Amino acid sequence: MSAKKAKRSPNKPKTRKEIRKEQRKTKKIRRLEYYTNRKKPGQFVRINPQMAAEIYGEDATKTLKESNQGKLKNQVKTKMEAENVRDKEKKQQIKLQKDMNKQRNKQLVEANLEEDRTIRRLEKQLKLNKRKSKSVPASFSRDGLDYLLEVCDPENLKNTALAEQQLVEVNNEFEEDLVLMTENTKNPTDDLLNSSEDEIEDEEDFSESDTAEIPVSKKRKIEEIDEIDRKKSQKNGEESDWGEESFEEEETSEEETPQETNDGTWEDIYGRLRSKDGSVVTTGQNYVPPAARMASESGPEDKIRSQKMERLKRQLKGLINRLAESNMHSITTQIEELYMSNSRNDMNNTITNLVTEALVANILAPERLLMEHILLITILHANVGTEVGAHFLQTIVKLFDEHLKSPNVENKKLDNVIIILAQLYNFKLFDSKLIYEILDTLAENFDEKHVECILHILRNVGFNLRKDNPIALKNLILRLQKRASNASDELKDNSRVKFMLDILLAIKNNNVSKIPNYDTTYSEHLKKIIKGFIRKGNYVTQLNISLEDLLKAEEKGKWWVVGSAWVGNSENKTPEAVKETPNTFSQKLLELATRQRMNTDTRKNIFCVIMSAEDYLDAFEKLLRLSLKNQQEREIIHVILHCCLQEKTYNPYYATLAQKFCEYDRKFQMTIKYSIWDKLKALKDHSAKQISHLAKLLSHLFVEKGLPISTLKVVQFSELDKVTLRFLRQILLGILLHEDLDVCKGVFEKVAYSDKLKMFRESLRLFLHHFLLKNLESQNIGNEKREVLQHRVKIVEKLLIGKEIRL
Structure with missing residues (x-):
């Protein structure tokens, strides 16, 4: 063991095992x-x-x-x-x-x-x-490239810099504009009357040679101005000296100009064919008046119009055929959009014809279907305008008069017309006065058909009549009972007459159970849900029209439609309705009229009436009693504007009076619109105080819907100067700061859907952003007013871009 563990000698060679290891x-x-x-x-x-x-x-x-x-x-x-x-x-x-x-x-x-x-x-x-002139070449203007050269013009650059400097100055005056439009105004109507001669500003010249107030453009034509009336007023010496060429028509037209044919003959103004020497050429054909020829020879414009009307009729018919309670909201919205893009007269005629075709037939119309159609008319009457319901009512009353003259028991057209009138009254489209007159008309004849029609009215709206006018219902019951007692034996034994008397007694005693099959559940349901279809701020305007007014509308006119002519009730005229003369006014008032350059009797009368009236209603009635004709009526508006601008402090009396005339007749609305356009052209000639007065007057008219805000579409927003910019800003501040938000929204809703006003809407939006919102941050304005303006500008912007977003 010791031998194995002993270390190996270094000189000893390695074994194979050690090498492999x-x-x-x-x-x-x-x-x-x-x-x-x-x-x-x-x-x-x-x-x-x-x-x-x-x-x-x-x-x-x-x-x-x-x-x-x-x-x-x-x-x-x-x-x-x-x-x-x-x-x-x-x-x-x-x-x-x-x-x-x-x-x-x-x-x-x-x-x-x-x-x-x-x-x-x-x-x-x-x-x-080789051009010597520095003007823009015609080729550039034709191609729309003239703006490129304007950018390089040093003079334009200089003007741009000056304009920017002016805008900075205007922005600094924002707080002043805000104070002007929110300050308290006074109400007395005799500020001019109590002013001394030195205090009155005579900045506008009302002399005979001055035509600053005259809308001279021949393109401006008011529908009510007739050439014949103008010539008559010239003969009678009644022509106004505001301008002899105002609203002047062209002396000749293409139809009146004689045109020579190839064979040398020509047609005179009476339609007679004449030879070269002027002698009348006799032909075998009969004379056809020019109006008849125009009607028979339909040109391309007539074809386009007929195609447009046919397309409109198809659209409306498709909507009305799908009419039901479930889709009432969507259908009324689509019809309102069609009102925006088509003539109101065409829309009224088409809708009325389609509804009468659907309801007035030889058989009784289903009650549910009839009520839904009347609900549609009521909603349009509230949302679009009263002329919708007035036009439909006039058409139905005419049908009533036609079918009443030829009664037929088997034919149910008169029954349907009577039920339509009853449901129109049920939805509060007109007053009970008209339905009582229809009942009196039916009671005068008192035969089997008329008794049946009376039954329809009593079963549908008998209890409503009792509630609205119980005395008139009592008199009606007495007349019907008397007529029934004096009727023939055959009619006395008629079941319809007996049934009618039973219903009258039940209505008199307010006993619903005595009337068989009496069920007003669906009618009451529709009257409840109608509030959800009418836009906020609108309501169903109840028309107080008599039967005689509707039947004689073609002769006397339609006083219930704004802008329509009306001759009035001649039998009700009294000797008191005479013209007031300057002699009836005080000497002080006449001297004031002279100082204000009221240099005609008409202007003096208007001025004195305005300044001596107790309130705007008194002034309105007295001005109407002046019985002015044609061009003389326009001077009412000119005098109102003049007095408003001449006041030392703004007086809302004039704006309220102007609003009353705008509501009374559309011709006054057109006159004030043209007068405002003339004022805008000469805005620099007015003082800052007069501009502020005019801005407040326009704000009032826009808010009260006397004028649409599209009146400002003539303003070139891309070329605003300092005066015009402050004027527009004051108007918009007056609208936006109105106490009622719905009224403020209503001003801009009128221009929110028209394709022709797209550029105007964009201009308004840019103006609100650059000259209202930006100024709110830099000016010393209260937090409350700042928040109100910011909130309302956002709402108005949504209204102005509403149609584009929908598209």
């Missing part, structure tokens, strides 16, 4: 290095020599140290070589970038030179290089 250890070391370097490529991992010695022995430790030192030297050398390569590549890249920039600059210079050569060649071809 060393080889195995070396192999393990290499394997360890291989797998270690393989897990972390590109890095040299130093193996702990002590650990290697413990595992593999001392000889392996020496070998491992030598291997690690060699690899570390190789790694450092490789790293230095890589850094040198990267530096070299970076330098090459910087050099390449510099060369590319030089090449690009060279190409840009060459492109500019080439562009200059092209411009000179084109100038030579267009002969622009």
